[in-house]
Amino acid sequence: MSEHRINTVRAILIMVLGAAFLAPAALPAAANQVPDQVLVPDQVLAWNQHAYNELVVGQGPFSVQHLAMVHGAIYDAVNAIDGGYEPVLVAPPAQPTYSKDAAAATAAYEVLLYLLPSRASQLAEYYNDSLAVIPDGQDEQGGINVGIAAADAWKAVRADDGRPGTPSFTTFSWTVGFGPGEWRPFADGLAGNNFKWIGDVDPWLVPDPSMFATDGPLPLGSGAYATEFDQVKSLGAATGSTRTADQTAMALFWSDNAFAMWTRIFRQLSTSQELSVVQNARFFAMLYLTAADAQIACFQDKERWGFWRPQTAIQQADDDGNPLTVADPNWRPLLANPPYPEHPSGHNCVSSSFVETLEDFFGTNQMSFSATDSRFGITRSFTRFSQAIAEIRLARVYGGIHFMTADANGAALGKHVAQYREGHYFQLISA
DSSP: OOHHHHHHHHHHHHHHHHHHHHSOOOOOOOOOOOOTTOOOOOHHHHHHHHHIIIIIHHHGGGHHHHHHHHHHHHHHHHHHHHOOBOOSSOOOOOOTTSOHHHHHHHHHHHHHHHHOGGGHHHHHHHHHHHHHTSOOSHHHHHHHHHHHHHHHHHHHHTTTSSSTTSTTOOOOOOOOOOSTTBOOOOTTSOOSOOOGGGGGSOOSSSSOGGGGOOOOSOOTTSHHHHHHHHHHHHHSBSSSOOOOHHHHHHHHHTTSOHHHHHHHHHHHHHHHTTOOHHHHHHHHHHHHHHHHHHHHHHHHHHHHHOBOOHHHHHHTGGGSSOTTOOOOTTOOBSSOOOSSOOSSOHHHHHHHHHHHHHHHHHTOSEEEEEEEETTTTEEEEEEEHHHHHHHHHHHHHHTTSOOHHHHHHHHHHHHHHHHHHHHHSSOBOOO
16 A cells, blocks of 8 residues: 555544544444344355446456455455454454444445445445344444444545546557557457556555566567467467367356456355355455456556557568568457457456465465356366466467467466565454
């Protein structure tokens, strides 16, 4: 967290915290009675599902920037009550008896309401359902107040961070090139937002995303570039490729929204490992905050290099100055090209940050999990976290949208961001 943002939020909290703990929270009307024989659900998991429904489905590639904010507030609220780890941003005054579920639900509700005011009615319904299964009383209200304070802190410090809707948001487009190696868009690529603004968002944890800059693509005239060129040309073609059936399935499976796929995996791991409310609060915050910074650093690096996609490279190989590459003007990739430069691979940036964080959180690489892509009816299973990132590095080549160096450098970038977070955040408070 940069020093100027920390100073800003500290000043705001002097006013916010006092108000939050002196006045009752303004809440939607709710029955707020616990039905007989109903177990109190884990409200971190409950609100992760709500955030998935409201953010991932509608916001696609940049949903992790908002998931980071939601779960950062949840973590600081729950952790303030538990007191086991250092806060990320703020530790509101709390008693250990306060309801952690009320704190989690309130923090999530307040942040999502801030992000999605048009969804106020649906969010209030979610919130009423949460409060209805939490026992009434002083501890519930204490948890609510902690949740409000944590959410207010996160809203304040991210009020002008470069995201859409904030004052410093810009809508600049990527630089379009015309020479060898320079990126250009595709008439047959994915349409919609080009997401260039992601690289301009203030980081969440790291001091400067540029500290994770990669060495960039291989030189166009090199033999190594020609080897990667031939690899993606052969394996990544829409028709006439040398892919096996399993390699095609791998490419299609990992073409799903990365944050949708990984969130389903996270929820499966949370359940299978029987994580507590406190553990879930830290688990999801670590994952999304790390990935948000990895994505920012990744998109900065895409702008830095502005490298062309394999489709352009293969179709225009006669102009690349490399005698070892052979052009094919009709070549098309298996997957449609995203509307931004090739290097480094965004999927690998964020997925590698997830894998490194999962290994850090659980203290092991060995963990069984599986996931299903309902679009194609494909299920893939793993016994190690590292198997997933190994697949993703290959899958983007099989899909025809990345060279292997972009995948390798993206994976290294994401891992380095996670390693920075490991050394600076979510530290145990020593007794």
